[in-house]
Structure formats: C-alpha cells, structure tokens
Amino acid sequence: MPDPPYEPPETRNWSIRDPQIVTLFGGAPSLAGVSVNDRSALGLSAVYRCVSLISGSIASLPLRTVVTNADGTTQRTASWLDDPAGPDGVTGFEWVEFLMVSLLLHGNAYFFQQRGGALQLLGLQPIPPQCVGVEVKNGRKLYRVQLDNGQTKQFTDREIVHIPGISLDGYTGVSPIQIAKNSLGQAIATERSATRLFQNGLLSSAIVTPEDTLTEDEATAVKEALDRKAGGETNAGGISVINRKLKVTPWSIDPESAQFLESRAFAVDEVSRWFGIPPHLLGQTEKQTSFGAGLSEQNRGYxxxxxxxxxxxxxxxxxxxxPEGRKAEFDFRSLVSPDPEAEISLLIAQTQAGLLTNAEARAILNRPPLPDSQEQEQNNETQP
Structure with a gap:
C-alpha cells in the first residue's frame, strides 16, 4: 500500500471527545464514585505488585535476535535489539519494563524510530502513551504526539512503532485500567474507607446522650471536646474525661466486623484475575494455585x-x-529450567539416548567443551 501524501506538522488543541483527555483530567469515574487512572490504580498494592511482577519478569528475560539455520536450529545473531534504545537511551531492562508498563496500564506502547544516515534502524525511543493519540486515515494509522514544548505533531506509522494490547477495533489496544475501573474503583473506595475509619480513632462515629438538657452552644462545645480528646490516631486507645454526664453510644466497629479485611482480600482476588497473576504471588498464601505443586511447575504455568x-x-x-530471516525472541530458559538435580538427570538421559552430545549438554549448563580426546571418550562411555 503506498504511503499517504505528506502532511506538514500541525498544532492543534485536544478535543473534549478525545479518549486521552480522560487520563489528563484524572481518569474515568467508576460506579463507586472514584476516578480511576494509572496513578490511582498503582496506589493499590495488588495492582502495583501485578504490574511490577509482570514487567520485571519479562524485562529479566534475555531479548535476542535469532536466525534459523538450514537444519532447522536457531542461532543468536547481533542486532539493534541488543541495545534497543540506542547507546544514549535507557538500558535494555528499562526499555522492556517501560514497554510492559505501558501495555499493562494503557493498553498501548509507542516508540520513535531512530535511524542512521543509511536509514538503518538504530533503536526505538520510548514515548509516554498518554501523550499519543491515534487516527486512521486511508487505512493507515497517524499518530498525534504531544511534544515536550506543548505542541502536537503528527507522525506516520513509518516513524512510530506501535505495539497494541487487546484491541476492539484492530488499531488500538484497550486500557486494562479503564476496562477494570469498576473493580478497581471499589477497591480504592474500600482503602479510603478503611483509612478514614482508623483516622477518626476510637470514636469514629457515636451518639452522645446528655442526662441534662443542653443548649446548642453547649452541645457544640461537648462535640468539640470529644473530637479533641477522643478523635484522631494520636488519641486512639486513650482515656478521655469530659466534665459532663454523658452517655456515649459508639457506632464505630472493628475492621473485621465491617468486613474491610474480607473486602480487601476480595479486591486482591479481583486484581489477580484481571492481570492473570496467581493469588499466592500477591501474598494470598492461603490460596492454592492450579499451576502445580513445585516451584518449577509454578514457574512454567506462570x-x-x-x-x-x-x-x-x-x-x-x-x-x-x-531483516528477513531473523526474528525477535525472549529466552525463557532461566525462568522455566527445572531444579539442578532434575536438570542434570535429564541431560544424562538425553546424552545416553543419543539426543545430545556431551558438548551440547555442557553448553546447556554454560560449561566449556572438553578437549577432543576427552569428548570422544565420554561419548563412548555414555553410549548405551
């Protein structure tokens, strides 16, 4: 498909209908009445843990460029992916981590293409996803990027790399945070309610019944005295003395009776389902995982x-x-490898069955090959 005709950079105002404006003004309101955006969602420990766990796990995997040989095996080769942001950019770990955080919170990740004098790709510069708007014109995506100087410049898909998450229209990904806003809004509201409960101290809410009739000013003075002596975290658990004959009926209840603990546990379960994280990785140790009993099996399932x-x-x-014939690949071996004893037993069985040579087995363990004479001797010993 030919490139669309060149259009000069433009400066435009944000439309009130633009979805990016939702993030700019604090996020979309949930049914709980709480506005949910990336920062408020990250204030939930379960969300922060899910995002940091997934992004950190993937960023820890080696990102390599491999080429397929004629015999079907793959071999690593050098490319710009060895330093994806370029020599002056962020590190490879930070680059992948930013990519994943963008996908997990916003549903889209964007990068400027950095090219050399011969138009060869040198690296991809990260773009904050909240600064990008996407339009589709003549079947091609155009990107409106808000620059550091406040202007909005338009770029084509030849200049920007766009990695969308789950999409409803085939062009842009949907934000998991906005899709889950009602569940997250309820969790945020629960956290705020618990904070207010403890902030107000022992007598968070009560009815005070005086034995004598009080004027309005006297009632106000009694309330202020109670608030001053019994309210707040510094007075929680203390003894308050008020020079009045008062009968105080507290309304405050302990968090467990108010089901705050149950609500918070349910919120963790909800967040774990949204992000696909087993609850036991979020501190819910009483929960069981279907990924397997052993650590290696759980890592494989994860x-x-x-x-x-x-x-x-x-x-x-x-x-x-x-270039054609090459592909990007994350190496999962460090994450899904079995325990050392099982791995060695498996390698011995594979060498005895003729599936691997001793040199290949040693290479899997990151060990140098033996001299040719010892290699031949061990190969003869391991043959059945």
Whole structure:
C-alpha cells in the first residue's frame, strides 16, 4: 500500500471527545464514585505488585535476535535489539519494563524510530502513551504526539512503532485500567474507607446522650471536646474525661466486623484475575494455585499462561523491524529450567539416548567443551 501524501506538522488543541483527555483530567469515574487512572490504580498494592511482577519478569528475560539455520536450529545473531534504545537511551531492562508498563496500564506502547544516515534502524525511543493519540486515515494509522514544548505533531506509522494490547477495533489496544475501573474503583473506595475509619480513632462515629438538657452552644462545645480528646490516631486507645454526664453510644466497629479485611482480600482476588497473576504471588498464601505443586511447575504455568501471551505479541511486532530471516525472541530458559538435580538427570538421559552430545549438554549448563580426546571418550562411555 503506498504511503499517504505528506502532511506538514500541525498544532492543534485536544478535543473534549478525545479518549486521552480522560487520563489528563484524572481518569474515568467508576460506579463507586472514584476516578480511576494509572496513578490511582498503582496506589493499590495488588495492582502495583501485578504490574511490577509482570514487567520485571519479562524485562529479566534475555531479548535476542535469532536466525534459523538450514537444519532447522536457531542461532543468536547481533542486532539493534541488543541495545534497543540506542547507546544514549535507557538500558535494555528499562526499555522492556517501560514497554510492559505501558501495555499493562494503557493498553498501548509507542516508540520513535531512530535511524542512521543509511536509514538503518538504530533503536526505538520510548514515548509516554498518554501523550499519543491515534487516527486512521486511508487505512493507515497517524499518530498525534504531544511534544515536550506543548505542541502536537503528527507522525506516520513509518516513524512510530506501535505495539497494541487487546484491541476492539484492530488499531488500538484497550486500557486494562479503564476496562477494570469498576473493580478497581471499589477497591480504592474500600482503602479510603478503611483509612478514614482508623483516622477518626476510637470514636469514629457515636451518639452522645446528655442526662441534662443542653443548649446548642453547649452541645457544640461537648462535640468539640470529644473530637479533641477522643478523635484522631494520636488519641486512639486513650482515656478521655469530659466534665459532663454523658452517655456515649459508639457506632464505630472493628475492621473485621465491617468486613474491610474480607473486602480487601476480595479486591486482591479481583486484581489477580484481571492481570492473570496467581493469588499466592500477591501474598494470598492461603490460596492454592492450579499451576502445580513445585516451584518449577509454578514457574512454567506462570510463564505459559501469564507471560507468554505478552512476549509473543512483542516478538511478532519487533520481528517486522528485523531483516528477513531473523526474528525477535525472549529466552525463557532461566525462568522455566527445572531444579539442578532434575536438570542434570535429564541431560544424562538425553546424552545416553543419543539426543545430545556431551558438548551440547555442557553448553546447556554454560560449561566449556572438553578437549577432543576427552569428548570422544565420554561419548563412548555414555553410549548405551
């Protein structure tokens, strides 16, 4: 498809209908009456843990460029993915982490393409997703990017790399935070209610019944005295003396009776479902995981069902930026490798079955090959 005709950079105001304006003014309100955006959502410990766990796990995986040989095996080769942001940009870990945080919170990740004098791709410069608006014209995506100077400049898909998350229109991803705004809004409202409960101290709410009739001014003075001596966290648990004959009927209840603890536990379960994280990784140790009993089995389940859908999406997009015959690939071996004893037993069985040579088995363990004479001797010993 030919490129659209060149259009000069433009400066425009944000439309009130633009979805990005929602984030700019604090996020969309939830049914709980709480506005939910990326920062308020990250204030929930479960959300922060999910985002940091997924982004950190994927950023810890080596991102490599591989080429497929004639015999079907793959071999690592050098490319700009070895330093994806360029020598003057962020580190490779930070680059992947930013990419994943953008996808997890905003549903989209954007990058400027940095090219050299021969138009070769040198790296991808991250763009904050809240600064980008997407339009589709003649079947091609155009990107309105708010620059540091406050102006909005238009770029084509030849200049910007766009990695969308789950999409409803095939062009842009949907923000998980906005889709889950009602669940997250309820969790935020619960946190705020618990904070107010403890902030107000022992007598967070009560009815005071005097034995004598009080004037309005006297009633106000009694209330202020009670607030001053019994309210607030500094007075919680203390003894208050008021020079009046008063009968105080407290309305305050302990958090467990108010089901705050149950509500917070339910909120953690909700967040774990939204992000696909087993509850036991969020501190819900009483919850069981269906990923398996052992640590290696749990890591395999976590990698397959939580991380791999994200990495496959990223690999497919980055592969399009590489020369033909090469592809981007995350290396999961460090995450899903079995325990050392089981791994060694497996390698011994594979060498005895002729599936691996001793040199190949040693390479898997990151050990140097033996001299040729010892290699031949060990190969003869391991043959059945």
């Amino acid at each position: 990698a397959k069902y939580t991380l791999e859908p994200w990495t496959r999406r990223i690999e497919a997009r980055l592969t399009r930026l590489l």
